[in-house]
Amino acid sequence: MIGKLNHVAIAVPSVSNAADQYKNILGAKVSKPLDLPDHGVKTVFVELDNTKIELLEPIGKNSPIENFLKKNPSGGMHHICYEVPDILKACLKMQKEGATILGSGKPSIGAHGKPVIFIHPKIFNGTLIELEEI
Numbered sequence: 001m002i003g004k005l006n007h008v009a010i011a012v013p014s015v016s017n018a019a020d021q022y023k024n025i026l027g028a029k030v031s032k033p034l035d036l037p038d039h040g041v042k043t044v045f046v047e048l049d050n051t052k053i054e055l056l057e058p059i060g061k062n063s064p065i066e067n068f069l070k071k072n073p074s075g076g077m078h079h080i081c082y083e084v085p086d087i088l089k090a091c092l093k094m095q096k097e098g099a100t101i102l103g104s105g106k107p108s109i110g111a112h113g114k115p116v117i118f119i120h121p122k123i124f125n126g127t128l129i130e131l132e133e134i
Contacts, residue, residue: 001084001089001090001093002082002083002084002131003082003083003084003085003134004051004082004083005051005080005081005082005083006051006052006081006082006083006130006132006134007045007051007052007053007054007080007081008051008052008053008054008077008079008080008081009053009054009055009056009077009078009079009080009081009130010053010054010055010056010075010076010077010078011056011057011058011065011068011069011072011075011076011077011078012055012056012057012075013057013069013073013074013075014057015033015042015043015044015055015056015057016033016044018044018055018075019033019044019046019055022046022053022055028046028047028048029046029047030044030045030046030047031044031045031046031047032044034111035059036110036111037059037060038108038109039064039108039110039111040058040059040060040062040063040064040065040066041056041057041058041059041063041064041065042056042057042058042059043055043056043057043111045111054081054111056078065078078128079118079127079128079129079130080127080128080129080130081116081129081130081131081132082129082130082131082132083131083132083133083134084131084132084133084134085133085134086133087107087115087116087117087131087132087133088107090117090131090133091105091106091107091117094117094119094131097123098123099119099120099123100119100120100122100123101117101118101119101120102117102118102119102120103117103118107133110130110132112132114132114133114134115132115133116130116131116132116133117130117131118130118131119131
């Protein structure tokens with residue numbers, strides 16, 4: 001069902017500072033910051049040949065990244081995103097297998113402008129999984 005790895009997301013206190021580190025120290029290509037208020041994050045993508053790193057900074061009162069950073073003040077890996085061809089089929093399969101889809105349980109539009117869902121980490125060994133329709 002899952003396709004290739006789309007990105008690994010890292011929660012950071014500041015996407016500007018983190019993007020500068022990737023750009024200046026590692027020589028990586030980084031995107032411009034993008035505010036996603038519906039998701040409570042500001043995001044920057046570090047573009048690699050085979051995948052992306054998503055840097056996430058909390059914005060707004062209900063940001064899920066805010067709580068993550070309270071537990072991990074310097075940041076850390078937040079989630080892994082895999083591609084799927086059909087997000088609605090993926091939702092049905094996940095629910096049938098006992099997975100909990102976070103939020104409303106229905107896809108929302110993610111940072112790439114495509115439908116996404118997040119699966120509760122309890123079913124995947126403590127790892128938050130994002131599925132993105134390609």
